[in-house]
Amino acid sequence: MPQVFSRRADARLHLALWVGAGAALLAAGAAFVAARAGSTWAVGRPAAQPIPYSHAIHAGQLGLDCRYCHASVESAASAGMPTAETCLGCHARVWSVDAQFAPLRTALALGAPVEWSSVHRLPEHVRFHHGAHTQAGVACETCHGRVWEMPRTVKAEPLHMGWCLDCHRDPAPRLRPSAEAAFDRDWRPVPGAPPSAPGAGTLAALRYEHLGVEVPPLTRCSICHK
Numbered sequence: 001m002p003q004v005f006s007r008r009a010d011a012r013l014h015l016a017l018w019v020g021a022g023a024a025l026l027a028a029g030a031a032f033v034a035a036r037a038g039s040t041w042a043v044g045r046p047a048a049q050p051i052p053y054s055h056a057i058h059a060g061q062l063g064l065d066c067r068y069c070h071a072s073v074e075s076a077a078s079a080g081m082p083t084a085e086t087c088l089g090c091h092a093r094v095w096s097v098d099a100q101f102a103p104l105r106t107a108l109a110l111g112a113p114v115e116w117s118s119v120h121r122l123p124e125h126v127r128f129h130h131g132a133h134t135q136a137g138v139a140c141e142t143c144h145g146r147v148w149e150m151p152r153t154v155k156a157e158p159l160h161m162g163w164c165l166d167c168h169r170d171p172a173p174r175l176r177p178s179a180e181a182a183f184d185r186d187w188r189p190v191p192g193a194p195p196s197a198p199g200a201g202t203l204a205a206l207r208y209e210h211l212g213v214e215v216p217p218l219t220r221c222s223i224c225h226k
């Protein structure tokens with residue numbers, strides 16, 4: 001075949017192609033790093049709240065159990081949020097003199113919940129269930145960090161799909177031996193102890209064992225997507 005382009009033009013074309021491919025790779029790499037970075041997922045950023053509530057005071061200093069305010073966390077999909085009455089059990093005497101408690105008064109008068117801003121909302125197409133995780137021995141701390149030390153609630157983990165899958169591929173090493181241990185702030189693994197047997201004690205294992213139905217792997221799309 002006769003030469004259509006000069007040798008110089010050919011070389012320039014090759015150079016341009018290599019530079020283009022290199023730039024595309026770099027851009028993809030940067031996009032991947034950005035997608036995995038915590039800042040993209042609002043990790044560590046508090047949300048504006050109607051009342052300057054502090055977990056560090058209530059769950060930390062006062063030592064209240066998480067279930068005192070998030071009552072459905074062991075059984076339901078949603079952890080549940082405290083009602084105005086829960087707060088007023090202790091704050092009834094100071095609320096009238098303190099403007100920062102005004103949203104509690106409004107909520108009580110309207111019979112409506114306090115409008116807390118969420119820092120953890122997942123997209124609509126994703127399914128999540130607190131009870132299943134708590135019963136399997138996944139601690140609040142594993143997903144939410146040391147909440148009882150937070151003056152303002154922030155996300156401790158990105159909660160993106162890759163993060164969920166990191167555990168769903170092999171949960172055993174990250175499980176505690178019981179649901180109660182999932183609430184124990186001082187729980188530490190016994191050095192040298194084997195991890196909980198894969199699947200042992202989990203709802204899925206129990207639910208399907210007796211029916212003779214195969215347990216779907218936790219990585220299947222339909223586990224988390226509607």
Ligand code: HEC
Pocket residue numbers: 049053054055058059064065066067068069070082116117118119120121140141144147148152153
């Ligand atoms: C006295 C009541 C109370 C107790 C006890 C309590 N919380 Fe909360 N929690 C709240 C309130 C009020 C909010 C909403 C305001 C905020 O985000 O700070 C909240 C928000 C949260 C959120 C963020 C929810 C979202 O929508 O993103 C998490 C996570 C959380 N709590 C975990 C815990 C854990 C873990 C414990 C136990 C260590 C705990 N809480 C104990 C009252 C409480």
Ligand code: HEC
Pocket residue numbers: 051052053054057058062064069082086087088089090091100
């Ligand atoms: C078990 C009793 C108890 C409950 C329930 C309770 N609080 Fe408190 N709260 C306290 C005490 C005690 C303090 C004062 C701590 C201090 O000043 O060191 C406090 C302090 C506060 C403060 C002042 C924080 C600051 O930075 O000075 C706010 C705001 C507050 N609580 C909001 C709430 C809200 C909202 C709820 C319900 C979700 C709630 N509390 C539930 C006992 C309680």
Ligand code: HEC
Pocket residue numbers: 066067070073077078079080081120121122123128130133134138139140141142143144159
């Ligand atoms: C496996 C990870 C994981 C564990 C373990 C976990 N959470 Fe959550 N939590 C989440 C995710 C994800 C969301 C956002 C849920 C959504 O948007 O549907 C959330 C949301 C919340 C909320 C906001 C209300 C709601 O249910 O949407 C509260 C409060 C909360 N968690 C408290 C807790 C407490 C208390 C514990 C420990 C008993 C706990 N969580 C354990 C991942 C976890």
Ligand code: HEC
Pocket residue numbers: 126127128129132133136138142143159160163164165167168171174202203204205218223224
């Ligand atoms: C630290 C480990 C861990 C993390 C992180 C985790 N999971 Fe799970 N998840 C589990 C375990 C263990 C089970 C099995 C519970 C059972 O067998 O009942 C489970 C079960 C589930 C189920 C099935 C519940 C049922 O029984 O129907 C859903 C849905 C789910 N996870 C969603 C998520 C999502 C979404 C995320 C990320 C936001 C996530 N999980 C993060 C450990 C984890």
Ligand code: HEC
Pocket residue numbers: 122123126159160161162164165168218219220221222223224225
């Ligand atoms: C353990 C739970 C879990 C499993 C299993 C899972 N996903 Fe997801 N997926 C999520 C979560 C959480 C999000 C939302 C956060 C995000 O975009 O990463 C998500 C988001 C997505 C998105 C939207 C991404 C975007 O940019 O908006 C797609 C598409 C998706 N998943 C496809 C899949 C497919 C296909 C499978 C099966 C191979 C799968 N997922 C399995 C948890 C899961």
